[in-house]
Amino acid sequence: MAHLTILRTYAERVDPNTLPPTVKLCHSDASVTIFDKYPKAHFHFILIPFIRAPLTAANLRDLRSLLQLPREQAKALLQTIRRDALAAKALVEAEMLEKYGCTWGIQLGFHSVPSLEHMHLHIISTDFRGEYMRSKKHLNSFHPSLGFFIHLDDVLSWFGPDIEPTWFAMKSDLDKKEHEKLLKEDMTCPGHCDKLFKTMPKVREHLRGVFDSTVKAAQKAMEAASNVPIDDLGDSEVTVGTKRKHDDPPETTQAEGADGSASDGPHPSKKQQTVSSSTDLPEDP
DNA sequence: GTTCTAGAAC
């Protein structure tokens, strides 16, 4: 294994303002959200909570260590993470609108068995068409209902006052071995059709089709809406995927790129400069 | 013959 603590350097960063826009999407007093270096979807970010007293690096190692904290302390941090994640999500949705003329799903959650140290929340669009979505393990780790990907709102629901067994039951349910087994499960569509797939190329082909038709339908709906009498629309302005603020290559309608990897558009806003200062760490999972 | 996966190496 290799350098698994890269995310902690972000968590300890004194001033997130020094991070270039190629690395950082946004930050707050409590967290910074960066581009995932190996995106598994069109939009894929990682939210990293800062290490701030009274919390220590050990407390923030991962979701498990966080859940060892006094209940209210853990709950408070998760709520702060949620607040920041929703802000980031709003930025992503604006970006979607500008880039594609519509928005679609974004899921917020943790990997039950993360590969890198320091807890990080994935903010990932549910197209799952990133260039680095390449293996069964990748797909299963983000599959919304398989169980390896733990939705933030599910974690927060464990703190609910009503349901008796939740807190301790859910904590003990976070068994590493059991979760790792999930990564080996057969591949099914991470959307809602539950199709079963034998190989990743088939998955990718399917996801491409789903995405293309989803976006097409959404754009059509928005165009239709924009033709509706103005007072029904308010002041919303519809932009249908014409701007190219970001450097996305044109969508392939045939097979994937020559090397078998998808040639999805890279992340938004990731263009201008290449920063190589040692203080910038465009690394992560 | 080529495609694809999965495990070792990093």
Add this chain to the structure above:
DNA sequence: GTTCTAGAAC
């Protein structure tokens, strides 16, 4: 976490 590649699958 990714890359590389042997050999399984087709």
